Amino acid sequence: MYRQASLFGQSPGLVLRPDLSRRLKLLTEGSRFDLAGSCAKDPLGQGRRRGPLGRWLYPVTLPNGRRMTLLRTLLSSVCFNDCAYCPLRVDTDPPRASLTPEELVRVFMGLYRRGLVQGLFLSTGVFASPDVTMERLIACAQILREKEGFAGYIHLKVIPGASREAIATAARYASALSLNIEVPGETYLSRLSRKKDFRRHLLEGLAEIARLKERLGRPLSQTTQFIVGASGEDDAAIIRTTELLYRKFRLNRVYFSAYQPGFGRGDLPGEKEARRGDLRTREHRLYQVDFLLRKYGFRAAEIPLEKGRLPLDTDPKELWARAHPEFFPVDLHKASYWELLRVPGIGPTVAKRILAARRETRIRNLENFFPNQKLLAKALPYVVF
Ligand code: SF4
Incomplete structure (x- = not known):
């Protein structure tokens, strides 16, 4: 008999083997850099909100307005990719961990049956080819749906470069799919990764999810995320691309995640800005612009900018009115x-x-x-x- 440890400390926590609890802690913390799929931030954009149990169970508002608590985790933090803003990139040496699909399902169903979560947000490092990595993610969703009879919310991450077949299989089991665009164009991506190709790995994947939404015959939510500030991009480029994504792929939501200083390669163009704290304010202003585009009938060309940047000190709608x-x-x-x-x-x-x-x-x-x-x-x- 192994000694048991509670993942969430006090009851009503789920009691797990210490080794599984340790891996889950690493994996749930590793997933906090990805917001695509939920508004996991407080309304003032001051920081990420955690669940009432203090770990990475997220109270979220889904793009359709539904509120729930998600178990948000990586399946593996092993990654062969080289995204310069990410603490899990291949040339770093953090403690890494993985779960098998069966372990993930056991943890999730334990939390679900106790009423602690209502849905799953599952992402992963790219530990094998994109399709093999996708297979492992899909296996989790398949077991949940077919063996456990779970009919609730499952958000799966689509791995850049995944085949059309892999994306189609993921869509069969998922309520939502996200593929993170991260930057507003090829030039910016080349500053952050030598392995990812903007058109082949990102745009084609986004287009494939958009096509599937039409054919599926049931709602499938599609979201994406920009990592703000890491590549030295300006707000004009992000806003133009956001408008294009909504128009071309009918995305349900675009999310913005400020690059977090100290986690990336150190020589990133946004490092200084991030250390000043300005990126969080930029992230907040970009969310305001996103609302103007989605709900207020504004076009990207109408958003007031100064040298391609959103002024940080004033709400963009107020600036438009003054102008x-x-x-x-x-x-x-x-x-x-x-x-x-x-x-x-x-x-x-x-x-x-x-x-x-x-x-x-x-x-x-x-x-x-x-x-x-x-x-x-x-x-x-x-x-x-
Ligand atoms: S694919 Fe990139 S962002 Fe995702 S875990 Fe790997 S290095 Fe990090």
Whole structure:
């Protein structure tokens, strides 16, 4: 009999063999660099949020708005790739670990049956060819679906360079697939990796997932992630590529993850900016732009930039409003939904409340429409009613 250790300390933790618990700790911590698949950050962009148990169980909001807790882990932290921003790249020597698909399934089902998680986010280092690595990921999902009868959320990472067949098999078992684009073009990728090819390994994989979504006959979520700041790219390139990804591949979400200083090769173009803490603010501004593109009807070309960069000190929508005095004031009794959304402080919920209210009566007071005074104060200089 081996001594048992609790992965999550106090009950209601799942009790595991010490060796399995140690490997799982390494693998769940290794997966924290990948956000694609969930909003695993707090609303102010101040840092990654952990689950209530203090380990890498993530409370997340999925692209469709559903909230749940995911077990987020790597299957293996062994990797032959050379991504310069990643602490697991081949030329580093961190403690590495792997799980078999059976071990992963046992851990997941243990947590699931105790009500601690509702879904799985599974990624991995590339420990063999892309297709062999994919086979191992797919085996986990297949056992969960076919042997354990798990019908819930499974997010699988697609390995760059995986074949069409491997992606199609993954799609059979997954609720969501993500393939991380990381950078906005070939030039930037060549600064970070000599092994990855932007078109063959990334764009073709993204296109294949997009094609599968059409044919599958059931919803399959597709997401991707940029690693912000590592390659010296500017925001203009990220914003243009984000718009293209939504248009061409109908992605459900694009995520942005600030390069974390000290984890990469050390000579990366973004190292200094990351040490100043500016990349987290950039990440936050990029999420605001993402909302403007997805929900507010903005086009990439309308986003205000200074020398290709988003100003860090002001919300991009506020900057757009200041630069377009001809658009304001907006008349709350006449403006369309999309015109209301151009007003700083007004988001989809407030815009809908205003539209509903003005069908009934004249608007005399704005206080009840806004969730807080700060948003109301932002909107007031730009509206008449
Ligand atoms: S493929 Fe790149 S990002 Fe993924 S684990 Fe390997 S080195 Fe890190």
